[in-house]
Amino acid sequence: MKLANGSTVAIVGGGPGGTLSAIFLLDLARQLRLQLSIDIYEPKRYNCTGPTGCNMCGGVISESLIQMLAAEGILLPNSVVIDTINAYILHTDQESARIDAPRQEMRIATIFRGAGPKGSEHQLPLPWQSFDQFLLQMAIANGARHLPYAVTELSREQGFPVVSCANQPPQRYDLLVGAVGINQKKSLQLFEALDFAYQRPQTTRAYVAELYYGAEQVQQHLGHAMHVFLLNIPHLKFAAITPKGHYATLVILGDHIDQEVIEQFFAAPEVKKCLPQGWEIPVQPCHCQPSIVVGPASNPFGDRVVMVGDASVSRLYKDGIGSAYRMAKRLAYTALAHGVAASDFKKHYWPVCRSLLWDNRLGHLLFACDNLFRFFPLLRQAMMAVLRRERCQAEGNACPLSSAFWNTFTGSATYMHIAGELLQWKTLWNLLSLLRPGRNSHH
Ligand SMILES: Cc1cc2nc3c(=O)[nH]c(=O)nc-3n(C[C@H](O)[C@H](O)[C@H](O)COP(=O)(O)OP(=O)(O)OC[C@H]3O[C@@H](n4cnc5c(N)ncnc54)[C@H](O)[C@@H]3O)c2cc1C
Structure with a gap:
């Protein structure tokens, strides 16, 4: 089961999971001198403000993702990056601590997924551009076709997926990509009702x-x-x-x-x-x-069908767009270099989902520890004192706790990496030495 010259691909959903899949599929096909015909089904109007154009998110993307996108030729223009952030300020009931970007180049960017908040249309012309619209336009510029319809039915014809929308003739494809996110239950149901035992996350x-x-x-x-x-x-x-x-x-x-x-x-x-x-x-x-x-979806692939982005798996509580990027890239490589059978996805696409899934398990553990800081004031004080101390000694010194927090908030590193930083003897020693009452007062 391979994609060949003239193969057709339906991508249901034009959020980052869908548009990045289209961009990477078209890029790789071009390198392999294959002509692919890709349809992106997306009814949302990203050039509208408020809910009509928005894919509901915090809109923070790490510098590492911006750089990875740039390496792919996806350069976010200034109109998409609304603000850059170079520090986090952690507030507790007792005090606040500032955590600066570990290196000057490790800043993060903020974006709007749609054209902006409801009401911002009064500030026309808007000084910013929608992130999702930018990616969709890039996919179109690369050769994808945007169909502004919601998919209402999925079926099979002789093993090939068939996509139907209201008032449109059904279309048969060689590959179906499910990039519907998790906010539209009916769309998830369509995939669950298909024959590959998929279950939503x-x-x-x-x-x-x-x-x-x-x-x-x-x-x-x-x-x-x-x-x-x-x-x-x-x-x-x-x-x-x-x-x-x-x-x-x-x-x-x-x-x-x-x-x-x-x-x-x-x-x-x-x-x-x-x-x-x-x-x-x-x-x-x-x-x-x-x-x-x-938690992850079950069976996110079958013959000629694969789920990507949130509908498959996402980094726990952060960097969902970064996860969609990683999955989309691997999906394109699998489909074009190996094939589109369930066994191809299992062998070449599933490992990237599985590594996110295992890392998330560690993430759940770290967030459970976070509750300790929330409920025990002494622990919280010690943590803030370590952050303060690290900030004072920052020049040329390692700051493992600050770095762990930075990476947790930005999504710049895996939970495995963060756990490694937290378990460094220096972090533990600093925390333990400050745990005794009276030791963690302000310097
Ligand atoms: C509160 C919150 C804060 C977040 N903050 C961040 C953050 O700061 N940084 C970050 O990286 N991630 C963040 N995320 C996660 C991020 O939003 C998701 O991981 C990301 O949007 C996933 O992209 P996607 O393409 O898989 O899905 P989506 O972005 O949800 O896109 C799915 C698309 O599919 C379309 N669709 C659905 N059904 C159909 C259908 N039947 N036919 C056609 N189209 C359809 C929808 O219209 C939508 O455009 C946050 C999430 C939440 C909930």
């Missing part, structure tokens, strides 16, 4: 809101830093406010994020410090409650 709910501060207030209260909050609020696992031009993006992760948790969050004194004075929660900010992947 496990998910939990998150909360994202775009808060309008105005550029000056963003600079004054957030600077070029992402503000992360380690708060002891029930159900809240992670909360961060990220500067994005005139806006600040709030992301809250945790189980059962409801109005009460959100109000408790805004009422916390350490959060108030990051809000403009007199600022009140807007009655209806541009907000959403998307699903986020916490």
